[in-house]
Amino acid sequence: MASSSSNLISLKTSDGTVFKVERALAKTMKTVQAIIEEADANIYMIPIHNVFSHHMDMIIDYYKLSVAGKSKEFSVEKLDNDELKDFLLAVHYLNMEDLFEVLTQAVADRLEKKSVGYVRKYFGIENDFTPEEYAAIRKKNDWAFKGDDIEPEEDEEKQEE
Amino acid sequence: MPRRRKQRRPPVPSRSFAEEWEPIITTKKRRRRRRLTTTTETLTSPPLPTLSSDIVAEILCRLPVQHLLKLRCICKSWKALISDNKFIEKHLIMSKASRDRHHLTIYPRIDSHDLELWDSIIPTVFSSTMSSSTVKQTRLWCPNVFNNFVYLCSCDGILCFTIMYRSVLLWNPSIRRFYIYPPLPIKDERRESEYSFGYHHFTQSYKIVAVTNFRAKRKNEVRVYTLGMDSWRRIKDLPYSDFIIRPGVFVSGTITWLVYDATITSKHFIISLDFENESYQKLLLPNVETDTCMLGVLRDFLCISASTDMFVDVWIMKEFGNKESWTKLYQVPYCTGVRGLYPRHKALYISNDDQLLMIFRDSRQLKLGVYDFKSGTFNMSKIESFNSDYMDPEVYVESLISPCS
Numbered sequence: 001m002a003s004s005s006s007n008l009i010s011l012k013t014s015d016g017t018v019f020k021v022e023r024a025l026a027k028t029m030k031t032v033q034a035i036i037e038e039a040d041a042n043i044y045m046i047p048i049h050n051v052f053s054h055h056m057d058m059i060i061d062y063y064k065l066s067v068a069g070k071s072k073e074f075s076v077e078k079l080d081n082d083e084l085k086d087f088l089l090a091v092h093y094l095n096m097e098d099l100f101e102v103l104t105q106a107v108a109d110r111l112e113k114k115s116v117g118y119v120r121k122y123f124g125i126e127n128d129f130t131p132e133e134y135a136a137i138r139k140k141n142d143w144a145f146k147g148d149d150i151e152p153e154e155d156e157e158k159q160e161e
Numbered sequence: 162m163p164r165r166r167k168q169r170r171p172p173v174p175s176r177s178f179a180e181e182w183e184p185i186i187t188t189k190k191r192r193r194r195r196r197l198t199t200t201t202e203t204l205t206s207p208p209l210p211t212l213s214s215d216i217v218a219e220i221l222c223r224l225p226v227q228h229l230l231k232l233r234c235i236c237k238s239w240k241a242l243i244s245d246n247k248f249i250e251k252h253l254i255m256s257k258a259s260r261d262r263h264h265l266t267i268y269p270r271i272d273s274h275d276l277e278l279w280d281s282i283i284p285t286v287f288s289s290t291m292s293s294s295t296v297k298q299t300r301l302w303c304p305n306v307f308n309n310f311v312y313l314c315s316c317d318g319i320l321c322f323t324i325m326y327r328s329v330l331l332w333n334p335s336i337r338r339f340y341i342y343p344p345l346p347i348k349d350e351r352r353e354s355e356y357s358f359g360y361h362h363f364t365q366s367y368k369i370v371a372v373t374n375f376r377a378k379r380k381n382e383v384r385v386y387t388l389g390m391d392s393w394r395r396i397k398d399l400p401y402s403d404f405i406i407r408p409g410v411f412v413s414g415t416i417t418w419l420v421y422d423a424t425i426t427s428k429h430f431i432i433s434l435d436f437e438n439e440s441y442q443k444l445l446l447p448n449v450e451t452d453t454c455m456l457g458v459l460r461d462f463l464c465i466s467a468s469t470d471m472f473v474d475v476w477i478m479k480e481f482g483n484k485e486s487w488t489k490l491y492q493v494p495y496c497t498g499v500r501g502l503y504p505r506h507k508a509l510y511i512s513n514d515d516q517l518l519m520i521f522r523d524s525r526q527l528k529l530g531v532y533d534f535k536s537g538t539f540n541m542s543k544i545e546s547f548n549s550d551y552m553d554p555e556v557y558v559e560s561l562i563s564p565c566s
Contacts, residue, residue: 085212092216104216108223120235124211128236137234143302143337144230 009036010045017053018045025063030095048094055090062099071098076106081122084110115151218242222252225262226335226559249561253317256558260284260512266301266320266334267527267544267554268313278303278334279544283510283556286518290531290542298544304332304339313552314357314408318560321358321369323408329356329369331564334557340565345371345384345393353404357418359411361387361436367562368436370416374404381405383434388566396439401432407553409434412458413481417444419456419465429454431463433482447476447487455507455553459490459517466507466519471496475508475517493532494539495521510556520554527554 009026011019026032035046062074076084088103111119120127127134138145145153212220221229221242229252233240242248256262263283279298289296314321322330324341332339345354354373361368369386371393381399386392399405401420409416417433429452431444446454449467457464462477465487473493480486495506504523511517517532521541530541 088216089212092213100219104219105223107220111220112224112228116231116234119232123217123235125236125239127234129234134234137240141230141233144227147227 009043011051011056012045012047013051013053013056014049015052017056019053019056019060021060025060028063028096028098030097031093050093051090055087058087059091059094059096059099062102066098071102074102076103081110085122113151115153117153118151214238214242218248218251222248222255223259226252226561229561230336243561253558253560253562256318256560258513260287262559263510263556264334264559265296265509265518265529265554265556267298268552280334283512283518286529287512287516287531290518290529291540293540293542296529296542296544301334302337304330312355312406312408313555314410315555315557316358316360316367316411317562318558319358319367319562319564320555320557321356321408323354323356326353326355329371331358331369333560333562333564335559336561336563338564342369342386342566343391343393345373347373347382355405355408357409357411357416359414359416359436362414363437370409370434372399372405372409372418376404385439386566391566397441399432399434400441400443407456410456410458410463412461412463415442415481417456417463419454428452431456442482444478444482445484447484447489449474449476453504453506455505457507457509459508459511464508468495468504468506473506473508473519473521475519491517491532491534493517493519493530495519495530505553507553509554518556 007023008020009023009032011021011026011032013019026036029048032046032048036043058076062071065071065074076087079087084103084107088100088107091099091103111122114122129137217239221232221239224232229243233243260283264280265283265286266278266280268278278301280301281296281298286296312323318333318335320332320334322332324330328344329342330339331342345352347354352373352375354371357370357372359368359370360366364387367388369388371384371386373382373384374380375382379402381401381404382395383397383399384393384395386394403420403423405418405420407419409418411417414437415433415435417431419429420432421429429446431446433442433444434440435442446465447467449465451467451469453468455466455468457466459475459477462479463481464478465476467474467476471494473495474489475491475493476487476489478486479488504521506519506521506523509518509520515534517534519530519532521528521530527544528541529544530539532539
């Protein structure tokens with residue numbers, strides 16, 4: 001069992017895996033840091049809900065790269081959209097500022113130039129405008145929907161059929 | 162060791178969880194803890210939770226303006242978010258830190274034509290210039306107003322044009338909104354004025370500064386228009402009597418002009434108007450051996466580009482107002498060559514990795530240059546297809562800020 005004077009903190013993910021991480025890494029997780037600071041008793045193991053072992057693997061990768069000054073080499077390209085969203089939520093829960101910024105930027109990069117329909121599907125949002133309201137908003141910024149590198153909207157695609 | 166139950170303060174404001182934890186004592190039986198309802202157990206579970214609004218804001222503030230304008234039609238709460246002042250401020254901060262959100266705009270000064278602006282994003286400018294190929298530009302949609310625009314300055318994504326030395330137009334090209342402000346309350350309409358634009362942090366308001374020259378009386382009257390108010394307010398006259406050619410730059414909470422003292426020293430000096438107390442300060446240039454200087458701003462520092470025959474020296478004032486803090490950043494190896502028209506070489510923009518973008522104007526040519534101090538490389542390119550006398554190019558940042566009063 002790790003004692004509080006050791007340099008390792010035990011974190012237990014939602015799927016039951018225990019990771020022994022350096023105190024410095026645990027410090028980048030403000031959620032975990034708050035737990036450590038509040039507890040009087042020796043901390044043996046901190047459960048981190050909403051975080052799975054595959055998230056921790058990536059978090060540890062990022063930490064190792066940033067300690068070596070190579071944080072720009074960290075990439076989430078291999079994750080699909082849902083996996084990225086899932087990871088973002090985990091990092092948000094842990095309140096890790098730097099990695100959160102990296103991930104929100106990664107999501108923004110994926111959404112740039114995509115159609116409204118694509119973005120709506122990605123965030124799972126219902127359109128709560130009336131058809132008239134929607135048409136008015138579209139019309140007002142119609143120019144924003146045009147551009148060589150802009151993905152066409154679904155309704156525009158349908159009209160071409 | 163006694164067990165203690167502790168109420169834990171939620172460390173993340175947007176996710177409050179009432180769960181308690183206790184140290185794990187080595188027993189075989191595990192206690193079942195109440196889990197948050199918005200979690201997934203495995204990757205194969207049905208739909209992932211919706212991202213909370215603070216996460217959505219963090220993502221959206223990194224998107225280009227054109228995209229955000231489209232996303233206003235996603236749903237009502239997104240439309241409200243994108244118009245919210247706090248979001249707009251956050252977006253501006255992210256834009257200013259990103260090379261991708263900066264644009265270079267130039268316009269040919271053809272007196273009898275309408276306003277015609279040509280634009281490219283900074284990453285394209287850098288990559289074309291580094292590979293010495295022509296920088297391609299796209300024509301910007303421009304407000305359909307009368308012609309004869311003269312000098313241009315900008316702040317926070319809003320371009321400020323002086324129209325025919327009389328009135329002022331504010332325009333945000335990213336959101337395609339513009340506004341022509343009321344004329345100055347000056348009886349003689351032939352008076353010539355030039356306009357500058359900046360932001361007053363303390364009152365969180367944008368201000369237009371108008372300098373009107375009265376040659377016979379040897380004075381410059383100064384008036385300020387605060388966006389949100391509806392009139393020009395006169396302040397103290399400028400401590401300088403000659404006509405000011407170029408608009409001032411906005412830097413460090415001031416509007417700052419480069420002026421020429423023809424009477425006593427025959428040198429350039431700097432006048433700065435502080436928005437905070439509406440007072441003026443005179444500043445000296447760094448010790449440059451040349452008279453051909455251009456004023457600019459680099460990364461929030463006042464900047465002087467001083468051209469000699471063989472070099473352009475780029476200086477910044479590290480501490481605004483302190484003459485001793487002038488620091489020579491770079492010496493760019495650009496030969497002016499044959500003495501043609503007054504060279505107007507200027508440092509425009511510096512990237513996060515210290516690559517400097519400059520324009521070079523002599524005779525009738527306009528060239529761009531990127532100077533990379535670390536590698537010592539210097540590459541140049543031309544703007545495509547122009548053959549006229551350009552006004553000073555301007556670098557502006559994308560923003561959602563409205564130019565209207």
